[in-house]
Amino acid sequence: MNPPIRLGVIGTGRIGRLHTEHLALRISGAKVAAVSDVVLAAAEKCAADFGVPSATSDHRRLLDDPAINAVVICSSTDTHAGLIAEAAAAGKHIFCEKPIALELAAIDRALAAVAQAGVKLQIGFNRRFDANYRRVAELIRQGRLGDPHLLRITSRDPAPPPITYVKVSGGLFLDMMIHDFDMARFLIGSEVDEVYTLAAVRVDPAIGQAGDVDTAVVALQFENGVIGTIDNSRRAVFGYDQRVEVFGAKGMAETSNNYPNSVVVSGPEAIARDLPLNFFLDRYIDSYVAELTEFVRCVAQDRPPPVTGIDGRRPVQIGMAARRSLDLHRPVKVAEIQ
Numbered sequence: 001m002n003p004p005i006r007l008g009v010i011g012t013g014r015i016g017r018l019h020t021e022h023l024a025l026r027i028s029g030a031k032v033a034a035v036s037d038v039v040l041a042a043a044e045k046c047a048a049d050f051g052v053p054s055a056t057s058d059h060r061r062l063l064d065d066p067a068i069n070a071v072v073i074c075s076s077t078d079t080h081a082g083l084i085a086e087a088a089a090a091g092k093h094i095f096c097e098k099p100i101a102l103e104l105a106a107i108d109r110a111l112a113a114v115a116q117a118g119v120k121l122q123i124g125f126n127r128r129f130d131a132n133y134r135r136v137a138e139l140i141r142q143g144r145l146g147d148p149h150l151l152r153i154t155s156r157d158p159a160p161p162p163i164t165y166v167k168v169s170g171g172l173f174l175d176m177m178i179h180d181f182d183m184a185r186f187l188i189g190s191e192v193d194e195v196y197t198l199a200a201v202r203v204d205p206a207i208g209q210a211g212d213v214d215t216a217v218v219a220l221q222f223e224n225g226v227i228g229t230i231d232n233s234r235r236a237v238f239g240y241d242q243r244v245e246v247f248g249a250k251g252m253a254e255t256s257n258n259y260p261n262s263v264v265v266s267g268p269e270a271i272a273r274d275l276p277l278n279f280f281l282d283r284y285i286d287s288y289v290a291e292l293t294e295f296v297r298c299v300a301q302d303r304p305p306p307v308t309g310i311d312g313r314r315p316v317q318i319g320m321a322a323r324r325s326l327d328l329h330r331p332v333k334v335a336e337i338q
């Protein structure tokens with residue numbers, strides 16, 4: 001049997017703990033050798049919880065360790081681009097959470113460092129690994145829907161994040177809708193040429209005071225002629241609302257929400273069921289395992305990862321175009337954003 005791929009996880013907050021748990025307990029062929037967090041207590045707790053032998057507050061100890069093959073970057077967004085460049089220079093393969101950065105120049109520097117070092121880079125667009133969306137993508141690739149004409153993505157959170165998070169997140173388009181821009185490119189297999197945005201503050205005025213919106217529709221014109229819409233809300237009172245529809249010349253594919261059970265209760269006044277799985281950690285749990293399994297396999301088998309640096313860059317560019325469209329009240333070509 002081949003030796004396991006030895007990984008270091010940088011950042012052990014919400015998503016870093018989840019990835020560490022999966023790599024340590026659920027993914028064969030992977031071993032988490034060390035975790036780091038600027039808050040040492042967070043790294044130590046994560047290490048203790050998931051049986052990781054080493055915890056540190058200094059990520060450079062992971063990068064200097066010749067026994068570590070790859071790093072998983074799960075720290076705050078503003079650290080990603082710098083850490084990618086450092087990890088690449090240290091010769092480590094890299095899995096990095098989205099977004100790479102909130103500025104294209106920083107993304108380009110990080111991607112240049114990866115190219116120069118010749119290491120692998122996979123971006124954490126986990127929804128591509130969700131069984132529903134994979135099936136829709138497969139139907140499109142197989143031609144079962146015919147030539148796609150329309151794409152509709154609905155993506156609504158159960159509740160807004162804290163205002164402190166909203167202020168540093170990059171805003172709805174770069175923090176939340178970025179997943180939907182990636183899904184749009186993934187499903188349609190063509191680049192977005194132009195966007196037009198309508199957006200408002202309908203959920204919480206504090207989000208508006210922080211300079212962001214909480215409700216938005218973005219219309220997308222793809223280079224291959226497909227027309228798409230994405231709608232986001234920061235608050236759906238019935239839970240996490242995540243659906244996709246692709247309408248084509250030969251038919252249509254649509255996904256529904258995922259539920260904790262399939263029980264339907266019929267009564268004299270209504271037929272009811274429980275609410276959908278509440279948020280991303282529940283709804284997309286399998287996709288997080290699948291994306292890291294694929295990353296580990298790519299490193300082990302020396303294959304290129306399926307979600308590339310360009311896949312990380314393009315949705316940021318589309319998100320910036322969407323924001324500019326809102327600000328200028330006009331359609332914006334994605335190529336305007338450089």
Ligand SMILES: NC(=O)c1ccc[n+]([C@@H]2O[C@H](COP(=O)([O-])OP(=O)(O)OC[C@H]3O[C@@H](n4cnc5c(N)ncnc54)[C@H](O)[C@@H]3O)[C@@H](O)[C@H]2O)c1
Nearest residue numbers: 011012013014015016037038039074075076077079097098
């Ligand atoms: N793919 C997804 O569905 C998904 C979901 C959640 C978060 N994310 C992304 O993951 C990243 C982290 O999000 P989170 O919700 O886990 O945030 P979080 O605030 O819970 O955790 C971030 C952690 O990084 C640590 N940190 C900051 N700078 C560091 C550094 N230089 N070295 C080591 N540790 C450092 C912080 O102390 C904190 O513990 C964000 O970029 C976010 O966009 C992606």
